[in-house]
Amino acid sequence: MTGVNPMDVTAVTANSFAMPFVSPSYPRDPYRFASREHLIVTYRTDPVTLRGAWTGPAALELRLHASAPLTDLPVLEVISGVHLIADLKLVLAKLSTITSPFEPLPTESFIMNSFQDKVALITGAASGIGKEIAHAFAREGAKVAIAEMRKEAAEAAAADIIAAGGIAMGVAMDVSDEAAVNAGVDSVHSAYGRIDILVSNAGIQIVHPIESFPFAEWKKMLAVHLDGAFLTTKACLKHMYATNSGSVVYIGSVHSKEASPLKAAYVTAKHGILGLSRVVAKEGAKHNVRSNVVCPGFVRTPLVDKQIPEQAKELGISEADVVKNVMLKETVDGEFTTVEDVAAAVLYFAGAKTKALTGQSLVVSHGWFME
DSSP: OTTOOSOOHHHHHHHEEEEESSOSSOOOSSOOOTTOOEEEEESSOOHHHHHHHOOSSSOOEEEEOTTHHHHTOOEEEEEEOTTTTSOOTTHHHHGGGOOOSSOOOOOSOSSBOOOTTOEEEEETOSSHHHHHHHHHHHHTTOEEEEEESSHHHHHHHHHHHHHTTOEEEEEEOOTTOHHHHHHHHHHHHHHHSOOOEEEEOOOOOOOBOGGGOOHHHHHHHHIIIIIHHHHHHHHHHHHHHHHTOEEEEEEOOGGGTSOOTTBHHHHHHHHHHHHHHHHHHHHHGGGTEEEEEEEEOOBOSHHHHHHHHHHHHHHTSOHHHIIIIIISTTSSSSOOBOHHHHHHHHHHHHHBSOSTTTTOEEEESTTSSOO
16 A cells, blocks of 8 residues: 555455454444554555544544554554544455555454354343344354244344344243253254253343332242253353363353342342352353353443333432432443443453353443452
8 A cells, every 4th residue: 555645435345354453242333443553454555644534523642553563464453443444344254355565454353263163052142232142242243042932033133134144043941941942942942953042031120129029020030040050050061061162151140240229130130140150150161161250330222221210210210310420320421331331342252262260250241340
């Protein structure tokens, strides 16, 4: 790209490609590089040219990557640069057309295994956090199974992934019913021949003070959250053990670590998820099966939207006060965690090349809870 000034999108896509450095997922349409570090591998381009050509909303800071001298490539590590050349979505496809005297660096992550052709089963994945997790896996090449109470919802969510170019199937599954869980898991294994990743995400929310918490609703909460996690784990482990590999990622909560009024059943269940994950980590180790928990703060999903008026009524405050002074009060910036934040953490655990993190949990909460 010598002599190209100003550098336009066509020139960039014809002469470079992007791969994640610490981000486990390629955001799509367009690539969103905000708050992420990526490697930009460029040909015949020097840092001065790139920096001078960039006119976006943030300064572009570049430095030679440590591996560049080994390859004689001007490999540049992007330290910052919000929405870096906003239309790089085709750069990987363009890589095959590049003519260069150099061999490009491998495109796999330095930190994560590839999800290409891996099979990921995600419960509660027709909406909210689970849906984004399913799409994130599909974008990375995984075959995705979406488990939901209603088969039509599962199939509709799978159809969205297929329409975007991914591979997916929908499965009807009541996670609190052992027979339904076993049948659903076995159908996924029959269709795809393996199960590499389980994301136990299905959940509900019921809020009451302890003194008036109906026992039937208490049992329903624990059945979905704890029984569901146990039953899906049990059903998937036999397939993971058979291949001597696998990853189980549970969606916990900040309430896996602390407590809030009105949520006795939820807090109890989410604390229990930590214990289950740690036992799976110990028992699964000899089979190369890892286990982790992702603990989000409040994420603006239909489940959280349902809680806002319920808590406002119970606490005698406005819905705006529930959001500001209950849900987001302890965050450092007054912001909700996003579904993309949670999906990134799940993919990080599921694809980790190291077994050193098994049994650990990660809080994703804008500083609400720190450890």
